[in-house]
Amino acid sequence: MTATSGQSSAGTLQTVDRALSILLSFTGARTDWGVMELARELDLDKSTAQRLLATLAKRGFLHADPTTRRYHLGPALWRIASTWERRGGMAQLVEPFLAWLAVESRRTAVFAVADGAYVRCVAAVDGGAGPMRNHPLVGELYPAHAGATAKAYFATLDAATRQALMYTIPLAKFSDLTSDDATAIEAQMIEVAERGWAYSEGEYDKNTRAVAAPVFMLGRPVGSVSIGEHKRENLGDIRDHVAATLRTAERIGALLSSRAVPPADDDARRPETGTS
Structure with missing residues (x-):
């Protein structure tokens, strides 16, 4: 696939991948982002970052502070997490x-x-x-x-x-x-x-x-x-x-951590045992 198709060579949709990268950029140490900060962090141009943030905010995945114009995680994530936990x-x-x-x-x-x-x-x-x-x-x-x-x-x-x-x-x-x-x-x-x-x-x-x-x-x-x-x-x-x-x-x-899971039977060095 070419870049103009919006799909990467790995078969993932570039726009979706970028949107998810934005959500994953929020951590306990980083709870809000400005448009320019996020664009630099994810190597996006400002207009692309702005459109992605606005779309995520419209769907409730982010919340835009009307005073600071900074983005925080939104209530849609809480609803998803609550459903996931309850089930x-x-x-x-x-x-x-x-x-x-x-x-x-x-x-x-x-x-x-x-x-x-x-x-x-x-x-x-x-x-x-x-x-x-x-x-x-x-x-x-x-x-x-x-x-x-x-x-x-x-x-x-x-x-x-x-x-x-x-x-x-x-x-x-x-x-x-x-x-x-x-x-x-x-x-x-x-x-x-x-x-x-x-x-x-x-x-x-x-x-x-x-x-x-x-x-x-x-x-x-x-x-x-x-x-x-x-x-x-x-x-x-x-x-x-x-x-x-x-x-x-x-x-x-x-x-x-969304990493490849090693096999269960991979040989591991047996630790020395003792009491505690």
Whole structure:
């Protein structure tokens, strides 16, 4: 195809691709754009940038501030995101990856996302040994200071951000193994960050143990993947499945970042295991 047809050599429509590039240019660090700024950022001429922005604003995907004439994300994106979330869009995306991990480890596999001072389970798949607990896990909140599922995520944050989030709630003790000592918890976070994965036994639920790895989207931590088991199970050391857990976290991160997803069975160097 030629450029005049409006279609790129890869078979994508150039105008649609440019419009989507505009939407993707908005980030937590960049919440608004002026016409000239955006034109320079995306290497567009001013008139093209103006027409694209005006069209997106007309459809509600952007909102133009009448005073500053700068563009912000619009309500149409909220409507789409709400529909996607209500229909379990994230769970549908990640469940195939969790299913592989659940089969590989024979444990319950969980994907949890950041939610203030917690991580929240949005998808879970039981392994061959059956459910880790007798109640549904989806929707459950895991506090930052207790358990591998939360620590794998919170350990990736810088200390100031982590502490600002963690200490907005009391450091509750869920079992005799839950630490409520801020200094000890911070030392554990540093250890988890250096190692790249977390292990816990009885910190959040006295009857379970877990291994977890952080998930990154475009280089930013967004949650964790974990496997868990009830202590009554005799399936071998759960830490034998650290490599598979890390691999699944990497694959989900690639999916969320719109990158090519590596195969599940690609050989990975098995990390050294230890207790935390």
